[in-house]
Amino acid sequence: MKFYRVVLKDVWRRKRRVLFAVIGVLIGTMTVVGIFTITRAGEARMLEQMEKYGPNLTVMPAISNVDMQLGDLSLGTLSVGENYIPEEKLLQIREIADSEIKEIMGIEEEGDIATLAPKLYVNTRIKDTSVMVVGIDPLPELNIKTWWRIGGGEYLNSNSQALVGAVAAELLELKEGDPIDLNGEKVTIAGVLEETGSDEDYQIFVPLPTLQQAFDKEGLVSSVDIRALCNACPVVMIADDINNLIPGVRAIAVQQIASAEMEMMSRINRFMLALAGITLAVGLFGVGNTMMRSVNERTKDIGIMRAVGASQPQIMKLFIYEAIVIGVIGGIFGYLAGTLLAYGLGPVVFGVSAINPIPQYFPLALGLAIGVAVVATIYPAFRATRVKVAYSFRSL
């Protein structure tokens, strides 16, 4: 028999009491692992988004809200500005984007560099259901939406075709070859997009001229996405130039939005880590309390062990071993519970649905749990070494 077997047997005998200590450690570890896992998934998603949209800008009509007042009376706000961007402005936008990129990258050749994907959004009813139909320029759109995959059928080849988002196809029961009517304009479904997890799933895409014609919006677009070709491209400068030089439009670099979101996220992370720290501290006191009670309850056992030759360091060791057992159990289940917590809370907190268990956090969880249990046990264990043999049997 080894020394640790004495501990294991005693832990088994007092399993209920030990369970309380384990739960204390478990909750702390679970919180930390859960938060780390969610954070990691959130960052991964953010990076993925950056990868997708990083070098992009979006140009929209500039609409400003003017506060209407009469004396001290507020009459609400009035939106001022155009709802559409005239297509002529696309040329100016392209010119600005290209010249900035060429300057930064030292490119001297003529020719287009940035990809411009204009869009026109129209809400209409198809099969008595309200749907967002998006007019697109098929080739540049595909350049920007590198993640698009056609689930059934093919991509847009002619002006009388439409592409349907995955959810829209399901809701409207549309499939390849089905005709749809857009305000009198007939188009045929060329293909259905695979699910992308974004708004695109609910939309129907048709070539821009087709939509403009059907809804009398010739020469107008709702927004323009610009892909700047490279991650190092000066998208923020391009956005500034467009804002300064072209009246009536507003350009935003996706990076700007992303960095604001990142900042927000790291604040939430810090807050949650502070919470996890508090949970760990509470766990520490929980374990300390349980261990202290355990020392008091086992005064007699400690006395017996001292009487048959246990030294003070050996008594200390017994309790530290017990703490390690508590830490190991708490760490293993804390890691599992934390991962489950992340599955449960991830979608709520960060809208992150793709939570992956992170094995690297397992040793972290184990170390943390053992650390907390051992630290919490040091004082009670010290008290245990001070038990006087002659007095330990008195309580009988």
Place this chain on the structure above:
Amino acid sequence: MLEVRKISKVYGEGEARVVALDNVSLRIADGDFKAIMGPSGSGKSTLLNIIGGLDTPSDGEVVLGGKRIDNLDENGLVEIRRGEIAYIFQQYHLLPSLTAFENVILPLLFRGIEGKFGEARRMLARVGLEKRAEHKPSQLSGGEQQRVAIARALIDDPKVLLADEPTGNMDQKTGGEILDLFKQLNKEGRAIVMVTHNPEIAKHAREIIVLCDGRIADRLNNRKENKV
């Protein structure tokens, strides 16, 4: 070889002051068999605890093999408990989570000895419990538990056995069996000091020390009477 010289033990201060032992001297020779008797609260257990280094006297000396042990620190006392002196208690004091066998090897474990586990089986066989080795204390009778405690005390081959009412919780027959075991151990040359209430048990000792209010009230030498 084991001697207590003019020891006193005082608990508490002021009005709560209790004198448990008052100027008690005692010599325990090798192979001796002493019984300590006296009414409850007369200081029997305190004396036994001080003899064995489980408690320290307020005054006086305890000398084992020519060395003082009353002023030893905890580490020094651990060495005394490992091999020199062993205890047997009225309540057996076995660890409830361990089997009989594991309780017996516990002293070896604390001494860091792992190879002598066969010795534990031998000791259990000696007290007639080889077939109960894997039972937990809760599955054993009082007499059996005390046998396990005796086997545990013997595993370190101590020269002195201190027993505090070892048969106090037993019926006459079982108590007699335990007493026979003690007599046998005494014959092998181990000194035994036994606290008891029972005159029937005490009369097997060579000398009976009667304590009253912390003082030695009487010393009865049994050797001659036994011979008569």
